[in-house]
Amino acid sequence: MNKHMRIRYKITLAVGVAITTVLVAMAMFYTHFQEQSVLQQNERTMQKLTESVAQGLQAVMLAGSADIAESYADRLKGVSDVIDFRILRKNGNEAFRDNETIENVNRRRGEESFAPRDTETEVPVLAGDDPHLQATIQSGKAVPVYDRDANGNRTLTFLAPIKAIESCSRCHGSGEAVRGVIKLTTSLAPVERDILELRQYSLGGLAIGLMATMLLTGYMLGRIVVTPLEKVMAAMGRVSGGDLDHQVPIDSRDELGRMANSFNRMTSELKTSYDGLRREQDKLTTIIHGAGEGIVVTDGSGKVVLVNPAAERLLEKSASQIIGEGFEHLIDDPDSMRTWLAQEAHEGPATATYKGRTFHVYASTILATDAHVVGSAALLRDITEEKRLEEELRRLSTTDGLTSLYNRRHLDETLNTEYHRAMRTHNPLAVVMFDIDHFKKFNDTYGHDQGDRVLQAVARNFRDALRKYDLACRYGGEEFVGILPNTTLEGAYCVAERLRADIEDSEVDGLKVTISLGVAAFPEIVVESADELVEAADRALYQSKENGRNRTTRAEPLPSPVAT
Incomplete structure (x- = not known):
């Protein structure tokens, strides 16, 4: 059945097929019944005919006109639609063709009542053991036999018994129920013509009835069933199109x-x-x-289906560009994106840098309850300003506000870390400590603003004199400390002297400035802690001041305690 056929035609076709099947079955049954009725009527007619022939034959014989019986049988062969007519003995041979019966009758009567025939002929018609012949003789009833002739036309052969009666016993004796058999063969062509007309009338009636039934059924189905269904279907179409008010x-x-x-x-x-x-x-x-955060979502196939304006602004890409490049290329790092998607959502955001911005990236794969992938989602949060403020806060917490050098707190933490590293690796660690000579005079004579500018100038020279991995710190007031990893005592002394000379050669607002320095290095100076290393450098600084300032002094090992 065509899938695109309208329901009206589908229902009509289905009902029509069902009705057609029933009507055809009924027509076939009726036709078959009528055919059987015609055949049975023909058989009854044949039976009456044979009974009439048998009665006529008996009348002829009882009248003593046996010679007329042969002519009587021959004349019946010329009857219309009779193909063959024979009177048979019980052995299947045709009667009235020899002197056997005449001789038996004359012998039984004791006189020559009937003259014998001049010529005798034995005409076998049926075999003596023919089942139809034997059935007729044994049952004493007529037996119809349907067959076809040499041209293929149907025939009906009727075998009817000639029953013995009391009146025949004088000539033929008694003890036999059947004396012979009448064989009457007729053509069924007239019957078949009647049957053909019956079939034609049945088919014509079937066609007319079927057409009328189909038209009436289609009309009634359309009015009662199909039209309401089509209304519901039309309403469904409007609803599926978005008209939910219908x-x-x-x-x-x-x-x-x-x-x-x-x-x-x-x-x-x-x-x-x-x-x-x-x-x-x-x-x-x-x-x-x-939302201020960028949001990008995909479907189950990985195609990007949602991009909010924040994502376009943060990534500096249009929505069409993001969709075209694909989800994994949001920040042009597909390997990292695949890694983030494979992680559990509770592992927190990843941090990524893209086009000068720092992002927190929340990327996850969305799964349904049956564990199949529904899609993916990414939330991009710009933390560039937060990072800057964080770095600024960290800088402010670890640096001196006036000189921009690291403060005392950061000095203590770093020096302690470097000291323990030097202890583990056996690498040298040096400390340079200095202060500004006569700094109080700058404050008292020129004011604190001038003193601050002197501190700032000295700090710049101090920072420039150290390597990038050295640490320059303001220890407090006009005192400064430098941490020099992997530096020996002599190396620290050279750095200190270079710094001292640079400051001595410079001027601050036309004022000359000098510094006094002390250096100490581990393990050349044996100390038990980072604080002791600073103390050693402080003692060397004190010696520089004692010796006239504007100089650098190396720390000396502490004398070993004298045993008592």
């Missing part, structure tokens, strides 16, 4: 009416749900499009 008219209270009523209720509930979903979708769309 209602199916209810014209009856039967199953179709209840179906229309159920459809209307379903549509109303669907509209209510749709309106609720639409409001929630509007809210979600407002949230997504108004």
Whole structure:
């Protein structure tokens, strides 16, 4: 059945096939019944005919005119539609063709009542053991035999018994129920013509009845069933097209009416749900499009299906470009994106840098309850300013506000770390400590602003004199400390002297500035802690001041305690 056929034609076709099958079956049954009736009527006619022949033959014989019986039988062969007519003895041979019966009758009567024939002929018609012949003789009833002649035309042979009666016993004796058999063969052509006409009338009636039934059925189905169904289907089409306000008219209270009523209720509930979903979708769309974080979502096949304006702004890409490049190329790092998607969501955001911005990237694969992939989502949060503020806060917490050098707190933490590293690796660690000579005079004579400018100038020279992995710190007031990893005592002394000379050769607002320095290095100076190393450098600084300032002094090992 064509899938695109309208339901009207499908129902009509289905009902038509069912009705056609029933009507054809009924017509075949009726035709078969009528054919059997015609054949049975023909058999009854043949039986009456043979009975009449038998009675006529008996009358001839009882009248003593046996010679007339042969002519009587021969004349019956010329009857219309009779193909063959024979009177047979019980052995299957044709009677009245020899003197056997005449001789038996004359002998039984004791006189020559009948003259013998001049010529004798034995004419076998049926075999003596023919089952139809034997059935006729044994049952004493007529047996019809249907057959075909040499041209293929159907024939009916009727074998009827010639029963013995009391009146025949004087000539033929007694003790036999059947004296002979009448064989009458007729053509069934007239009967078949009648049957053919019957079939034609049946087929014509069937065609007319079928056409009328189909037309009436189609009309009634269309009016009662198909039209209401088409209304429901049309309503479904309008609803599927988005017209949720459409209602199916209810014209009856039967199953179709209840179906229309159920459809209307379903549509109303669907509209209510749709309106609720639409409001929630509007809210979600407002949230997504108004969010400051970039949001990108894919479907189950990995195709990007949602890009909010924040994502376009943060990534500096258009939505079409993001969709075209694909989800994994959001920040042009597909390997990292695949790694993030493979992680559990609770592992927290990843941090990525893209086009000068720092992002927190929340990327995850979304799974349904049956564990198949529904899609992927990424949320991009710009933390560039947060990172800058964090770095600024860290800088402020570890640096001196006036000189921009590291402060005392950072000095203590770093020096302690470097000291323990030097202990583990046996690498040298040096400390340079200095202060500004006569700094109080700058403050007292020129004011604190001038003193601050002197501190800033000295700090710049100090920072420039050290390597990039050395640490320059303001220890407090006008005192400064430098941490020099992997530096020996002599190396630290050279750095200190270079710094001292640079400051001595410079001027601050036309004022000359000098510094006094002390250096100490581990393990050349045996100390038990980082604080002791600073103390050693402080003692050397004190020696420089004692010896006239503007100089560098190496720390000396502490004298070993004298045993008592």
